[in-house]
Amino acid sequence: MAEPSTAVLDQPERRPDHSGTTAPTPVHRRKGGILTGLLRTARPRQWIKNVLVAAAPAAAGELASWHTAAQLALVFALFTAAASSVYLINDARDAEADRAHPVKCRRPVAAGEVPVTAAYATGALLTLGTVGAAVTLCDALTAALLSAYIAMQLAYCVRLKHVLVVDLAVVTTGFLMRAMVGGVALSIPLSRWFLITAGFGALFMVAAKRYSEAVRMADAGGATRALLTAYTTGYLRFVWQLAAGAAVLGYCLWALESGDAAAANGSLLPWRQLSMIAFTLGVLRYAVFADRGAAGAPEEVVLRDRPLAVIGLMWLAMYGMAVAGV
Structure with missing residues (x-):
């Protein structure tokens, strides 16, 4: 399930109640x-x-x-x-x-x-x-x-x-x-390559999200998501790194296989093969946020990081050229 932004927000203030203990201040309602x-x-x-x-x-x-x-x-x-x-x-x-x-x-x-x-x-x-x-x-x-x-x-x-x-x-x-x-x-x-790339690409983002949650909630003792205590950050890091590598490999194999047919059809440039560069750069750029534990909200990373947006546009342009047979 998707989570809200990873931006650090202030904890609700605590104030003493009549029993001498502390109680959370009610959350401000919009x-x-x-x-x-x-x-x-x-x-x-x-x-x-x-x-x-x-x-x-x-x-x-x-x-x-x-x-x-x-x-x-x-x-x-x-x-x-x-x-x-x-x-x-x-x-x-x-x-x-x-x-x-x-x-x-x-x-x-x-x-x-x-x-x-x-x-x-x-x-x-x-x-x-x-x-x-x-x-x-x-x-x-x-x-x-x-x-x-x-x-x-x-x-x-x-x-x-x-x-x-x-x-x-x-x-x-x-x-x-x-x-x-x-x-x-x-x-x-x-195609099998589409399913492999999409599947491992999704696992990459999901595992990176869980890794970010585990890092961010390390001091919470699992109070907010008990399952996070069952994972280690090392295991989650292994999963997202494995998935990232598999997604890139699957995409590259697809691009190389499809590129031969595109070349036979008279394309000016091997756009599918060239799109491997943008795809790999996109994965590497997203991995920067995953490594920092800041990929808890994938939609925020995708929408707010300008270099990642530029890389995405480059990939779309190259892929569009490949589909159009230019």
Whole structure:
């Protein structure tokens, strides 16, 4: 599950109560009604991750049609609704634990801006509506994949996030499902290299996120996420380094294999091979934040780091040239 920004925030002040002990000062509540709080609980900043639904069509060069755009927009909206429903239910379940967290205590449910029952009810309605819309508007395989995503994420909220290693696998699979669903919806075959690169790339970001959480919460004794005490920072570092290497290797093998066909078609430059440079640089740049323990919120790293954004644009340009056969 995605977390808020890794920026260091002040802990809630503590003040003496009438018994002579200290009690936490109530978290400041933002202005706005329950609807505003529900929207914030749905994590609008996290919605950028659902752009991954375009990954498979983009890899296959199948983005240049209105039908494709309309289908991807529908899948994006459904995945966004599905993820938002899970966030709502997760925050309702974790409200008490989140109040002990220096950052999560500011979430609307934990801060008391949104009643727990309202979060549960909204999440349940959104879940049912998403599944119903998928069954009605999409083909059977796409609806099944979306339903499986929701079921897996709800199982994660209830139990699986407390199971060592399985929690990493579930979150990674959620990212991989996002990357797969666009291809499934448009009946685009998914290559083995695409699945390898997407899968290990997702594991890299997930393990880096957990590593950052473990570093940041080292002094909290696991009070905010008990499973972090079961991992060592050395193990999590090993996982994200292994995944980063596998993702780069998978991408390079794909680019070299696909580049031979592109050269035979008369491309001016080997754009796919050249894109390996930008892809590798992007992974290395993100690894800087992972190594510092500052990759706890992947969307913040991607959106706020300008060099990483420039590298990403370079990669998009090279990949676009490769798809266009220039």
